[in-house]
Amino acid sequence: MAEEAQAQSAPVEAEGWEPKLLVFCCNWCSYAGADLAGVSRLQMPTNFRVIRTMCSARVDPEFVLRAFAKGADGVLVLGCHPADCHYIGGNYRTRRRIALLRVLLEQYGFNPDRLKLEWVSASEGMKFQQTIKEFDRTIRELGPNPINEE
Amino acid sequence: MAKIRIAQYWAAGCGGCDVALLDIDEKILGVAEIADIAFWPIAVDAKVKDVEAMPDGYITATLINGAIRNSENEHMAKLLRQKSALIVSFGSCACFGGVPGLANMTSKKEILEYVYWHTPTSDNVEKVLPTPHYKVPEGEIEIPVLYDTVYTLDQVIDVDYYMPGCPPTTNLINEFLGMVEKHVKEGAPLPPKGSVIASQKTLCDECARKRTTKKVEKIYMPYEIDIDPEKCMLEQGIICLGPSTRAGCGAKCLEGNQPCRGCMGPTAEVLDQGGSMLSALASIFAIGNQESQLSEDDILELMTQVKDPLGTFYAFTMPASIIKKKVKERKATTAPKEA
Numbered sequence: 001m002a003e004e005a006q007a008q009s010a011p012v013e014a015e016g017w018e019p020k021l022l023v024f025c026c027n028w029c030s031y032a033g034a035d036l037a038g039v040s041r042l043q044m045p046t047n048f049r050v051i052r053t054m055c056s057a058r059v060d061p062e063f064v065l066r067a068f069a070k071g072a073d074g075v076l077v078l079g080c081h082p083a084d085c086h087y088i089g090g091n092y093r094t095r096r097r098i099a100l101l102r103v104l105l106e107q108y109g110f111n112p113d114r115l116k117l118e119w120v121s122a123s124e125g126m127k128f129q130q131t132i133k134e135f136d137r138t139i140r141e142l143g144p145n146p147i148n149e150e
Numbered sequence: 151m152a153k154i155r156i157a158q159y160w161a162a163g164c165g166g167c168d169v170a171l172l173d174i175d176e177k178i179l180g181v182a183e184i185a186d187i188a189f190w191p192i193a194v195d196a197k198v199k200d201v202e203a204m205p206d207g208y209i210t211a212t213l214i215n216g217a218i219r220n221s222e223n224e225h226m227a228k229l230l231r232q233k234s235a236l237i238v239s240f241g242s243c244a245c246f247g248g249v250p251g252l253a254n255m256t257s258k259k260e261i262l263e264y265v266y267w268h269t270p271t272s273d274n275v276e277k278v279l280p281t282p283h284y285k286v287p288e289g290e291i292e293i294p295v296l297y298d299t300v301y302t303l304d305q306v307i308d309v310d311y312y313m314p315g316c317p318p319t320t321n322l323i324n325e326f327l328g329m330v331e332k333h334v335k336e337g338a339p340l341p342p343k344g345s346v347i348a349s350q351k352t353l354c355d356e357c358a359r360k361r362t363t364k365k366v367e368k369i370y371m372p373y374e375i376d377i378d379p380e381k382c383m384l385e386q387g388i389i390c391l392g393p394s395t396r397a398g399c400g401a402k403c404l405e406g407n408q409p410c411r412g413c414m415g416p417t418a419e420v421l422d423q424g425g426s427m428l429s430a431l432a433s434i435f436a437i438g439n440q441e442s443q444l445s446e447d448d449i450l451e452l453m454t455q456v457k458d459p460l461g462t463f464y465a466f467t468m469p470a471s472i473i474k475k476k477v478k479e480r481k482a483t484t485a486p487k488e489a
Contacts, residue, residue, distance in 0.1 A: 061425035065472040082442035092441045096432040099446070100453040104428060107255075107460035109477040146477040 019073040019139040021048035023132070024063070026056045028086040029121045030078035036125030044129045045136040048076070055079070056117075057090035061101050064115060068105070071148050074114045074139040076131070081119040091119070111142050154210035154334050156181070157189035157201075158240070159230055161223040162250045162300065163216030167241040168192040170317035171213065177324055184331050185210070189230075198226070204233045211330060213240040215317075217247045217469065218301040221282075222294035231307040236340075238326070238347075242316040242413045244303040246423075247469030249316075251300045252461065254468045254475040258298040300469045312346045316413035316466065319399050322347055348398025352417050356397040357404050361385065365436035369455040372409065383409045384434065389462055394420065394427035413466045422472045424463030431456065 025031040031052045037044070053059055056079025067075050077098060079091040095117060102112040116138075118131045160168055172178065172193070188209045189196045212234040218224050231237055242248040253261060262279050266272060284291045303309055313322055326347050332338040341347075349356065361382040370387040377383070383390035383404065391412035392404070403410055416423035435452065437444070444452075456462065464471055 061428050062420070062422045062472065065422055065425050069472045069474075089441070092437070093433050095446075095449050096435060096453055097429055099449045100428055100432050100456060100459055101425075103454060103456075104424070104459040104463075107458070107476075108473050109479065111479050111481070141481075143480045146479050147473070149480075 017144055018047050019136060020071065021074045021076060021135060021139060022067045022072045023048050023050045023076045023078060024056065024059045025050050025052055026079045027052055027054045029080035029084065032122035033120040033124045033128045036122065037128040040125045042125055042129040044132045047136065048132055055085070055087050055090035056094040059094065061097060064101060068110065068145060068147060071145055073145045074135060076135050077117045078120045081121055084121065109146065113138055114142060154185045154330070155188040155208065156185045157187065157209045157212040157230065157234065159189070159212065159214045159226055160191060161214060161216030161227065161244065162219035163241060163243040163248065165192065167215030167317045171323060174320050174323050177327065180331065181327060184334055201229060201233055206232055207235050209234040211236040211238060213238045214303055215241040215244050217243040217250050218303060218306045219250060220294040220296050224306055227303060227307045236310045237307065238311045238313055239303045239309045240313050241318055242314050242415065242466045245312050245314045246415045246467040247300050247302050248466050251467070251469040253300050255460065256476065258296055299475055302470050310343050311341070314346065314348055314396065314413065314415045315399055319402065321400065322398060346396070346418070348396050348414060350418055351397045353392040353395045353397045353401055353410050353414065357392055357401040359383065359404060364434055366434050367436050377407050379407050389431065389456065391427050393430040394423050411465050415467055423467045424460070424471055427463045428459060
């Protein structure tokens with residue numbers, strides 16, 4: 001049995017698959033946090049692409065769905081901490097949307113952990129690094145986006 | 151003056167679209183005046199071989215309703231495309247997959263096994279499933295092959311116009327027939343290719359209900375409360391797809407005190423009607439000032455009042471959505487919520 005399971009998971013390793021992560025950062029907190037992580041030379045995986053949006057609430061569910069349809073293995077949405085949103089309540093909307101979107105993704109057959117929401121402030125370069133590291137680990141465990149196998 | 155030729159074909163749909171065309175009252179006489187019916191299986195006796203014998207582009211306009219779900223649907227759509235100058239994607243199933251499109255939540259295998267083996271009323275001891283080719287003493291029988299995926303019409307053939315609705319309303323049909331008639335009689339130009347014969351706005355623009363707070367407190371099923379016929383459905387806690395749905399139907403369901411279920415599909419600039427509705431609904435929850443105190447679990451509890459987001463937000467548009475079809479993770483999720 002164990003051999004069989006290994007044989008099944010082997011192709012993933014053999015292909016040299018690297019997860020593609022998409023990170024949406026809000027302009028006011030998380031993008032500055034990412035910048036801080038960069039200028040502080042904090043080490044983290046390099047397989048993520050950052051898209052800056054004015055607010056995490058600018059991340060339309062359509063963006064996330066398109067990212068998965070186009071083969072992203074994981075989507076991370078980063079915004080200001082509760083009560084810290086530059087636009088007062090944008091991050092609350094994001095939080096509600098992402099909660100529901102995760103349920104929807106599960107219905108579509110995706111593991112909902114492929115979509116994650118986290119709060120990263122402008123001073124939290126370290127948290128940005130940790131979040132990326134953890135998310136990368138989660139996605140490596142989940143394997144490639146199943147839509148790529150169709 | 152030479153008459154134009156029209157045809158209508160019924161693919162994977164319920165037949166309501168065919169009836170909708172018959173349902174345009176006395177206008178049907180106007181149709182007979184300008185057009186000959188070249189092919190319309192539900193109404194006139196023309197066979198597929200008659201269509202095959204027609205020269206290319208012989209039919210002026212063909213209305214195809216229903217999604218594309220089996221080999222026959224696909225063959226007929228391609229044949230009619232070849233024989234017609236104009237193809238109209240008629241009704242929600244042809245435009246977006248419609249209700250049959252929800253079959254993309256599952257697979258051909260699961261559907262056949264459930265229907266032929268596992269329904270409570272099935273007694274199929276030999277485990278017989280439909281086979282496309284079958285030999286009987288009298289000869290060979292062929293039936294169409296069911297596809298694993300439901301497709302929209304424009305995923306299979308080139309489409310000139312779209313007329314959404316379940317079914318398209320009499321007004322929209324008359325509008326289109328009027329355009330074709332004007333084109334034939336007076337040479338008026340037809341709308342540009344790819345036009346959707348409906349409004350460019352959302353249904354809320356057409357809806358007569360009063361909106362005041364634009365907030366929703368709690369989600370209810372329509373049977374759980376007495377619905378106020380004057381007040382916005384969403385404000386009463388009934389999920390209504392109006393904000394993400396194209397107008398053009400005249401908000402008939404809302405006139406009948408029922409929420410919109412989204413049969414007119416997304417508005418022009420939106421790719422994913424469900425995503426659009428999800429976004430809208432999540433935004434209008436009234437939580438008040440204490441939201442920063444709520445935990446992630448509180449939020450999840452709040453949002454999972456929406457019991458079936460996929461089935462609710464994509465009731466008519468799953469094959470036309472961004473994801474299109476259920477996927478299968480290589481590693482099974484630890485605790486699947488949905489069966």
